[in-house]
Amino acid sequence: MASVTITDVARRAGVSMKTVSRVMNAEPHVRQEVREKVLHVARELRYRPKVSARSLAGARSYQVGFALNVVSPYAMHAQLGALRACHDRGFHLVVEPIDLSSPDLASDMEALVNGLAIDGMILLPPVCDDAVVLGALDEAGIPCVRLAPATARERGPIVEVDDEGAARIITDHLLDLGHRRIGLIQGPPNHAASVRRLEGFRKALAGRGLQPDPALIQPGTFYYRTGLEGAERLLALPDPPTAIFASNDEMALAVMAKAQALGLRVPEDLSVAGFDDIASAGMIWPGLTTMRQPMADMGAAAAEIIISRSGKTSADGPAAPLRFDCELVVRGSTAPPR
Amino acid sequence: MASVTITDVARRAGVSMKTVSRVMNAEPHVRQEVREKVLHVARELRYRPKVSARSLAGARSYQVGFALNVVSPYAMHAQLGALRACHDRGFHLVVEPIDLSSPDLASDMEALVNGLAIDGMILLPPVCDDAVVLGALDEAGIPCVRLAPATARERGPIVEVDDEGAARIITDHLLDLGHRRIGLIQGPPNHAASVRRLEGFRKALAGRGLQPDPALIQPGTFYYRTGLEGAERLLALPDPPTAIFASNDEMALAVMAKAQALGLRVPEDLSVAGFDDIASAGMIWPGLTTMRQPMADMGAAAAEIIISRSGKTSADGPAAPLRFDCELVVRGSTAPPR
């Protein structure tokens, strides 16, 4: 019942508390022989250092924060990846809601950074681009790793994908199939990925000497409803596109639903492509052609950065953004035009 | 920079540390006047009690554990609900992976309960039905709240829905539309919800004096692939069903995809109903008729139970399972048979 402490291990191993501490933290200056002895006793006694005692006494807390505000496949996979990385390294993941629309965000953040002990925080869009959030974390000396940030890109570690290149690849896929009138539904303008995906789309067209028809580029916010609206406008055009590339899968699903509701067949009458490869992209009929983002790997990488830097006083300089590769997943929603 | 501590507040308010502690914990035996003074100073100094110091010194940790192994809409919504509840009450949510297929689950659990300080843990199927997990938590004196457990139902608080009643309602919906040959794809047999949904299905049929044809009841595991397989077998029957009720939405999506791949039209040739109301149920065409489970509310309720019991020595007896209501969501995937 009574849990075993560092002194129990020290006594049993015939060494001091501090030596046990050194061994448990894999610090140098311990004879191999002593190290093994301590490790043996620790295992025998099933000793586990208490997170709360460690974070109270030391400079690190063995906890990583993850900001989560909504349920989205994107965020969930990143969280799971971060969770796995934390667990592998003996860390814990504390999830915190950060509500950008809070009446007093500054105070919320201040409560978060002062009450909780975390070695770093993982931030996703749009939270990762909020100045108040970033400022509060900064002031508290809590490093943060951001996934696909749009602003302040010099401000600490970044994990992202090559959105522009990926969008170019998926547009090329459509072009290769023979499509020439391709519609695009954009993401929110304040989201870095949106802008870069549009750019990739443009460059792919330009690569074939094509000018994008402005009418074929519709605004969106990554939400389903805006996919529906964009598709509606696109398909009502006098000369409608034969293919639509939605900047994320949720909107792509909306495009497919709208097309089917209008009696169009996918992919015979309209090809549809998305971005993200959320689970349902592979669960509908026809399957959605899309770009797979390695969200779990990215979340894990973000956690790794925090973990490896934890305990160190200085950040080892502004490393270049960590870039992960996307993978084109071709399913039934894309085919040559009639 | 240097964060404010309880002594700072005590000094500034002209009282002892202990009085500040009493005020911060809303304990009795403090004069109203003093209480207000302390509260005022605390606010002024932006004082936030440190979680790590509290959990080290006291009996409670202000942290709730949430076991998460996979990304599923079901789990994610429960997590978000729990997260919100924790945040509202000044608690933090620590997510932990519990891998039932681990080579040494007992040791994993032992590490979890000894290293971390949590006031309770929220468990979902199938983790909530594992004897090793439950045993380890029990031994460490960590209360757990389980969502829809199948086993050991006397073992602490339970949060669930009336799966049987809900399945009955959705089957009745199909019967009301005029369907008489209704296929069922079951969930995994070790999952409480599966069994009860089957029972509800049976009772609904019996309510109309119908005998379920055994060939119309197909096994499944809640995973997409098994939905595909079940649908395949059902639709290959000499006298195929005119409607299929899949025990969860993921399998229902598979049924729709399979039907459409076979050239059948939903709902004209086949009605499909699911269970859960995951996001994609409303994003496909036609929309999936399903039962909405209030997962976020359930997760929040689970967290609330842990929070309100935290600090208390004894659990106030085995309360009856907390039951939440489901809601039938009728979309385009169900219609009268031809």
Added chain:
DNA sequence: ATGAAAGCGCTAACAC
């Protein structure tokens, strides 16, 4: 109703 003293289990800063 309030306060003083004693830790909780660990790491930090030094000694040796």
Added chain:
DNA sequence: GTGTTAGCGCTTTCAT
């Protein structure tokens, strides 16, 4: 390479 001594910021217990 190893041990000693102090705390970290709270809650606890026990006085008053």
